[in-house]
Amino acid sequence: MFPYIQLGGRPITWYMVTALAGVLAVIFFTYKMSVKKKLDEFHMLFMMLFAFVGVVVFSHILYALTIPKITFHVFTHLGDMKSFDDFLLGMKLVFGGSVFYGGLIGAIFVFYVYTKAKKLSFGDYSDIAAISIPLFHFFGRIGCFLEGCCYGVEWEHGVVYNYSVVEGVNHVHRFPVQAVEAGLNLLLFLFLFYLYKKGKARHKILALYLLIYPTYRFILEFFRGDAYRGFVGPLSTSQFISLILFVISLSWLIYNSRKRAVSGKSA
Numbered sequence: 001m002f003p004y005i006q007l008g009g010r011p012i013t014w015y016m017v018t019a020l021a022g023v024l025a026v027i028f029f030t031y032k033m034s035v036k037k038k039l040d041e042f043h044m045l046f047m048m049l050f051a052f053v054g055v056v057v058f059s060h061i062l063y064a065l066t067i068p069k070i071t072f073h074v075f076t077h078l079g080d081m082k083s084f085d086d087f088l089l090g091m092k093l094v095f096g097g098s099v100f101y102g103g104l105i106g107a108i109f110v111f112y113v114y115t116k117a118k119k120l121s122f123g124d125y126s127d128i129a130a131i132s133i134p135l136f137h138f139f140g141r142i143g144c145f146l147e148g149c150c151y152g153v154e155w156e157h158g159v160v161y162n163y164s165v166v167e168g169v170n171h172v173h174r175f176p177v178q179a180v181e182a183g184l185n186l187l188l189f190l191f192l193f194y195l196y197k198k199g200k201a202r203h204k205i206l207a208l209y210l211l212i213y214p215t216y217r218f219i220l221e222f223f224r225g226d227a228y229r230g231f232v233g234p235l236s237t238s239q240f241i242s243l244i245l246f247v248i249s250l251s252w253l254i255y256n257s258r259k260r261a262v263s264g265k266s267a
Helices: 014-036 041-066 068-076 084-095 100-117 122-147 177-197 205-223 237-266
Strands: 004-007 010-013 154-160
Touching (some): 014 122, 041 068, 041 084, 041 100, 041 237, 068 084, 100 122, 122 177, 122 205, 205 237
Antiparallel strands (some): 004 010
8 A cells, every 4th residue: 555645745644644534524524513403513623622632642642551561661761861862762662653442532531521611411512522433433544554554464365565654564465454444434423323313322322332333343353463552461452442341331321221211110
């Protein structure tokens, strides 16, 4: 694939292009939906902008946690660094990558704090925001596919990278796991949007997303070929987090359903 394009003589990675497209698509979608549902569109825009900050910060923090040995070594040897360039190199080693789940958790946390601080309905606003998550992720995974990062296992019928930015990936047939996940993310976006338009699952869209996405993410992790994701025992970091999110979301949905059933009987 082609990891970058030339713009004004400078290389621009495809991930940067697709991520920007995803951000613009999410801003447009959430703005239009908040206007249609008579929510405060400016609060929605501010929430989304702050959420994107949470994505950037927490995704890099979680990446650092997936490489504990390197992170520990860098931070315990800060005093040995002889120049600011050494410090920057160390920070690049620790925070140079990103993990989607870290960004997701960061975005939800920032979003929740904002709604509580402004005394807004978390359920109303999170329904729209949750639909936009797989939309953004769709564009992101397209960028991964074009760059050759987050690549799949070796597969004789797979795609071959010739210009991947990741060393050791090129000239090997690999399962296009990024493209598969992109397609599933698009389908999930359409499904959640359908539920929302039909007035179903009100205030449960985020929980449904956190139930469905971790399910297929857990499975797709078996088809990933990159080993730098970090592991918790036999599971990858993302599989471990997927299990936690799935259990929490399922428990919340069951609890909420039983609570409504009890309320209905008492009424």
